[in-house]
Amino acid sequence: MGNAAIADYGLLADGRSAALVDRRGSIDWWCPERFDAPSVFCRLLDSNGGHWSIQPTDDFETRREYLSDSLVLRTVFTTAYGEASVTDGLVLEPGSRGHLIGRRSPGVLVRVVEGGSGTVAMAMSYYPRLEYGSRTAYLVWRDGTLVATAGPTTLTMTTPVPLTCSDVEATARFTVGPGERKVFVLAHRPTYHEGSPAGLDARDPLGDTVEGWRSWANLHSYPGCYPELVRQNALVLQGLTYQPSGAVVAAVTTSLPERIGGDCNYDYRYAWLRDFSLTLRALWVAACPDEANRLFGWVASAVGQVGDEPVPIMFGVEGERDLTERRIETLRGYADSLPVRVGNEAWRQRQLDVLGEVLDAAWQLRDYLDPMPPEVRDLLRSLADQAATSWRDPDAGMWESRDADRHYLSSKVLCWAALDRAILFGDRLGDAADLARWAAARDEARKTILRDGWNAEVGAYTGAFGSDKLDASVLVMPIVGILPATDERMRATIALIEERLSDGGLLRRWDTDPATFTLCSFWLVRCLVLAGERDRAAAMFERIAGTANDLGLFAEQFDPATGAHLGNFPQAFSHIGLVIAAWDLTAAPDAVLNEGES
Known part of the structure; x- marks a missing residue:
């Protein structure tokens, strides 16, 4: 076979x-x-x-x-x-x-x-x-x-x-x-x-498991658009959760390739803070936020004392830190796509966007973090402090580049979001001096992002300061509220990304990406909703949802030319994207935008 x-x-x-x-x-x-x-x-x-x-x-x-x-x-x-x-x-x-x-x-x-x-x-x-x-x-x-x-x-x-x-x-x-x-x-x-x-x-060996x-599933009730899809995708996210600790794995596989025959084959069976935070937001949408304290407690325990060191971005499912990568020489790889890897060297990277992902999820689930456990409060304060001092630094970015660090725009935008959400928490996180320091850093970050992130020759916000390359990750800008989607420059950026990075109505991360990236496609849906283009957003949502397999499962990427799923499977990012986009289609555009504004 x-x-x-x-x-x-x-x-x-x-x-x-x-x-x-x-x-x-x-x-x-x-x-x-x-x-x-x-x-x-x-x-x-x-x-x-x-x-x-x-x-x-x-x-x-x-x-x-x-x-x-x-x-x-x-x-x-x-x-x-x-x-x-x-x-x-x-x-x-x-x-x-x-x-x-x-x-x-x-x-x-x-x-x-x-x-x-x-x-x-x-x-x-x-x-x-x-x-x-x-x-x-x-x-x-x-x-x-x-x-x-x-x-x-x-x-x-x-x-x-x-x-x-x-x-x-x-x-x-x-x-x-x-x-x-x-x-x-x-x-x-x-x-x-x-x-x-x-x-x-013996009569019904799987009956108790089904129940x-x-x-x-019956603990939760989602009142919005596409309820069956949201319910199904929330169940998949529950299936990707290591229940003893609450860690959410990015996928259940290793080394399924982004490109057949290529070498971008990584192990995704670990818990990224980014995925964890987005999963919490998706479960909030799907009306499943009951265990926020337990799950944030796991993050606080896994991260530990932050100090001046970069925040760890990923862990084993029980909080292991060292995920040193090795190659499995005995396996030929999916469709001869080598290497097969176990472990993931991304654990060594600095990825500044996770600061904002965690604080944004905490703000969304704030009612379930009241009273806030001391260890969670200490973690969130530490993340805000690190955003205040590190937002100027280059990093590997959310796409985990393995070459040189850069000043990725999305990383800086999410540092801004970390500071913004910390300020919204007010005295639940910091005293007056903390809030003033975070506010000064937030305002300086926003000014720098809007000035240096814009490329006048391209006519858009680009993937990194000084770059002329479009990157779908900049779509997080209106999503986290640093700019409204109706802002003239933001609207131009969204339009150019859709024009140059779309393929069959779906989005690639950048113009050399081998296939469309499902999460980015759902980000575009969300941006269209925020820009007031609800009907077009709904049509795009249904097009993306239709790329799932017959069981409603998504890989990381989808090739419109062949209909093939690519990358590790099933991919938490993709299922998260569907759930949150469905909610944005449900909510009033102003409500979606104002949720993250200070």
């Missing part, structure tokens, strides 16, 4: 880890211990990387959907001889409900095969390859189960059908007819830990 298209994958999640299953019924990615742990299946990145497939032996067509308000996926296979389904889910801790789901998930993957009409011949292939395909697990029958062990990891499979086993792979052929059900259970545990996962209901997801 060659690589499935990125858009062919569906997401399974349990609040600690994630798996990807393609429309052919093959689970090609699973890191069972946690999002950023080594994989046990990674055919996503190499045809020999390990998989677990269940599919008809005859030619088939598929349709699939999530069971309502859950991340349990049902795929229906139709052949010339009948119809059968496979329902896949990562199991939540039995009985967990509401905001407690996923905090103690057992690391169990369940696949339920059910017969519909006729008789369908099925084939199963189970080939675990642990630690990113570098270790072959030997299969042994033990106490009626199939055990695969390699070093620290053990997988235990219970199966209702006879298996044919080699040392390293198990296969099976079986049939299902109307009403027949066969349940396969694969459990992960550390090799040297005793114990086994809690028992499952757990629904209990979370």
Whole structure:
């Protein structure tokens, strides 16, 4: 089997880890211990990387959907001889409900095969390859189960059908007819830990998990435009959350390329402060802000004392700081796109925009931070202080440039936003001297941004001071309120970005970007709303939303020429963009703008 298209994958999640299953019924990615742990299946990145497939032996067509308000996926296979389904889910801790789901998930993957009409011949292939395909697990029958062990990891499979086993792979052929059900259970545990996962209901092994997801979804009520899309995307963001800590991963994969055959292949299974902050805003929109104190508490704990050092921009899901990057030489990469990376050297970068992202999210959720925990107050004060002293400095920018640091406009704009929001908090954050110091820095930053960010020859605000390159990140200017979208220069910038960076109605980050960037496309929607062009914004919103796959999932980028999804998947940024843009289409333009003004 060659690589499935990125858009062919569906997401399974349990609040600690994630798996990807393609429309052919093959689970090609699973890191069972946690999002950023080594994989046990990674055919996503190499045809020999390990998989677990269940599919008809005859030619088939598929349709699939999530069971309502859950991340349990049902795929229906139709052949010339009948119809059968496979329902896949990562199991939540039995009985967990509401905001407690996923905090103690057992690391169990369940696949339920059910017969519909006729008789369908099925084939199963189970080939675990642990630690990113570098270790072959030997299969042994033990106490009626199939055990695969390699070093620290053990997988235990219970199966209702006879298996044919080699040392390293198990296969099976079986049939299902109307009403027949066969349940396969694969459990992960550390090799040297005793114990086994809690028992499952044999009659409905995924029923409790579905109810757990629904209990979370039912806590929230979104009153705005596109309610089904917002509800679905909020659920995906919940699936990208490491529930024990509250960290939100940027994506569940590593090394899916921005360009097929290119080398911009990075590990996104970590928690960026930027993504975290934007996710909080999206969950506020989707009426899910209940855990703001807990999540901001995680950020305060992970960041620690800031001092004069650059603010850390990303962490492991439990707050780990050192994410040193290495290459996995045993994998050929998605569609031969090398290198395959684990870890991400961006952890060493200075990215000043995160200061504003965190403070802006805190301001939006201010009612849920009252009273404000002392550690959160200390964090926000420190971020404001750093914005006041660092806004003049060059940095790597929000696109994480790996060459020279520059004076990126969006970074300086978000430093302005950090100071602006700190001032809005008033004495909840600082005393009179603090507020005066922040106000002076804010006013100087704004004056400099509006003067040095404008390129008269281009006729627009450009990506960096002194640059003639357009960059879609400058669309954050009206979004955070440093200028209204109706300002003459801002309106010219929006129009030029749309003219030169759009492709099929979607936006690239810059003119050499290999494909359109979904978050930037939603930013343009928001800017059009702020400029009073609601109808055009709504049409653009629907065009972008229509690029999701059949399950409503987005990668980082989309190629309008081929319809291909590119980059890591599913991408938190993209889902965040949809939720917030839907709210902006709901709210009055003045209300959206005034929310961030001092």
